[in-house]
Amino acid sequence: MQEHVAQHDVGREARQRTASVECVEPKHRGRQRSEESEEAILSAIIQLLRDKPLRDISIEEIARKAGVGKATIYKWWPSKAYVALDAFSRKLGQMVPIRDTGSAERDFTEQLHSLFTFFGSPEGKLLRQFIAEMQVDAEFASLFRERFLKPRRELIRVIYDRAVERGQIRPGLDRDVVLDMIYGPGFHRMLIRQAPLERKAVDTMVSALFHGLRNAPTRGNRPRRRS
Amino acid sequence: MQEHVAQHDVGREARQRTASVECVEPKHRGRQRSEESEEAILSAIIQLLRDKPLRDISIEEIARKAGVGKATIYKWWPSKAYVALDAFSRKLGQMVPIRDTGSAERDFTEQLHSLFTFFGSPEGKLLRQFIAEMQVDAEFASLFRERFLKPRRELIRVIYDRAVERGQIRPGLDRDVVLDMIYGPGFHRMLIRQAPLERKAVDTMVSALFHGLRNAPTRGNRPRRRS
């Protein structure tokens, strides 16, 4: 009897990972898991999420729309949030690779732009649902962090470390705190203020972050001109 | 048929405000709204929220625990989130008044400490539930922002404006962006990273915020001793 715990990173993936260890063959005894069903389920939830928040979608409805038995869903996913996450993961555009422009400020800005542009897209609206779900289901939270947030944080971390090495960012800062300072303002605006996060605001953020809020710390080094 | 819209700021409050305009008298014809019931309902949800997230609490359960008819709840609140918010509002400790220490940095730090300390407290855990609810119910979101977030933001805003006047913060920055930069990192850490936010981290944040990430922008002006 399989357990959800063992498959919480869910579905097909689990088998593929196993496969990569034991090589190619499926190895099971009984009937193989149906790819069509999985596909149908993930498509169904994507469509449904276009119309309403995850909270208002029932597993019953997903099954109905996908032409699939409820039990099949319960078997492979612990809750609808995980189904949504799987569906979301498939759609996830590849991350913007870190270009090394020589300027950490520019690199940060580019990463934030790409993230928050995605956030504003239809698929991206899901992010809010996921973050809401994180507040309720700790296990989901950790999965989501691992799957979605960590990779992004990693990108920023690379830029950060590089900037420190180059002397663009002073050393000795608590890295976790700094990374919170980079992503935090954007999330705050979208989740809590629920205001749009346009390009200009991102620019301002990064700039202010680098140069600090202090009034003209030294000479004509005014941070503005951000042209 | 009364409408929730007219009472979305809920319960007793509505009547009191009305009263303050039309003077004292209750004015109704029939039986008065029962204070015991309201009290019982709010107490019940508080108790229930100690054990489980709002999502797992049903109106049925609240009514049962409060010894109250379900209809009474439906009559005065549009959803359980509003009940929770009312209950939460009653418990809400008064805000830390803004002390003017002369240093905006210190003032900010103090405000953030008090907010995030509260966040860590038992009642404060509710904040996560509310923020989750915000992502799903726009009307609730706006109510919650009005009731809880705005007053806090206002405090920070006052400090900010004063600091600009005094020349501690350079003018010309987009104020909304800056306020996001002040609260954002803390929320990010708690909601998304779900890591504790201890005093030291707050100090680091505010400090880095003021002095910027840049490496030794000018002369010996090393930004604090955070070496």
Added chain:
Amino acid sequence: MQEHVAQHDVGREARQRTASVECVEPKHRGRQRSEESEEAILSAIIQLLRDKPLRDISIEEIARKAGVGKATIYKWWPSKAYVALDAFSRKLGQMVPIRDTGSAERDFTEQLHSLFTFFGSPEGKLLRQFIAEMQVDAEFASLFRERFLKPRRELIRVIYDRAVERGQIRPGLDRDVVLDMIYGPGFHRMLIRQAPLERKAVDTMVSALFHGLRNAPTRGNRPRRRS
């Protein structure tokens, strides 16, 4: 919280009986039980039983057909067999009163005719379902015996006692055994042999019962003209 045990003779009846004791008023606190729903449920199962055996009817289907919530059924009846029994009871034609023809043999014959005629009717087909259910659910068995079988047995008992008094049946026989001998053959034919039980067979049964199987016990006393 009411219990099924307290209402196993089910539904409306329970209240009426109570009413007959405490006089008229319904006395409940909340909303009254809906007569339309009960009516709809009983009608629905009757209709369904025309098409298929009780076993193949689901509570879901009854509810659907009756336009009623499943919970309403579960609330008032412990299982679908009880619903069927209630529906059946309503349809139950009044019993054939015992006519005193002076001949116990004739009285018996008349009672058996009326019973087995009913058995052959559309409603009567249900009897087989009920007897099947009796073999599985002991509580239902006792209810069905009380409601349906006992009244019939009582009729026969009266005839029997009268016949003994009159000297038409010899005294000293175990009455229960004799009553089994009166009903048993008919049930056996219908339930187990599953052959039709026509009038002539009933006549033969009663006659043979009275006169015994022995060959011409005495003089020309040939047992009727059953040549």
Added chain:
Amino acid sequence: MQEHVAQHDVGREARQRTASVECVEPKHRGRQRSEESEEAILSAIIQLLRDKPLRDISIEEIARKAGVGKATIYKWWPSKAYVALDAFSRKLGQMVPIRDTGSAERDFTEQLHSLFTFFGSPEGKLLRQFIAEMQVDAEFASLFRERFLKPRRELIRVIYDRAVERGQIRPGLDRDVVLDMIYGPGFHRMLIRQAPLERKAVDTMVSALFHGLRNAPTRGNRPRRRS
């Protein structure tokens, strides 16, 4: 695609019959039917029937307990009732042979005793389940009658015919009716009255059956000493 109709007398038997025609060798192309599986299935259902009625046993459970694929059961039996009947048939003690005591009354009594003693035994409780099943599944009914009831009826018939020849039972009676009168009262008591059927009651039945209910039809011919 094999059909159940062709194997409704089920399981092993089917093969044996085939074998008896095509001689000894299994003759099939692929793998032989597994005797272990059949054995395991029949044992499993027997065990399960000790705990609960047939209705509450699922094919799934039988397969699980027998360590057998569900499909194997579906392949060889049309429904669980047939499985149960097969299992029951194996256990079935041989019938009590008809001893010719010279007295039809005594012979009847002996046969009835043996039947109803079996009925009271653990395996015999199954009879009730089977008779319930008969009321719902006509095909099963006919199979069960053929397999179980007919042989018993045949025994009684032999006694009956012999008694008529010998002049112990008067001729001209409808034999089917009389056989119903012999078995009917016992079944009635067990299935419908659900009262125990002890030896004495059987004696009384047979006696009353022979001598009739009439009061002292002639001279001192009192029907046994059943005073």
Added chain:
DNA sequence: AGTTAAACGAGACGGTACGTCATGTCTTATT
């Protein structure tokens, strides 16, 4: 004092979804 109109507790109701279980079919790998 009598009338009227809310507000209330209780709770029944038609629904919808829950998460589980069994059905009977089908597929895969093994024997």
Added chain:
DNA sequence: AATAAGACATGACGTACCGTCTCGTTTAACT
């Protein structure tokens, strides 16, 4: 070819809540 293992669509299970709707009772304010 027959199995065991087991995935699958289907659909019923019995429970829990939803939000609405009577009920009968209680409590003011207005006759």
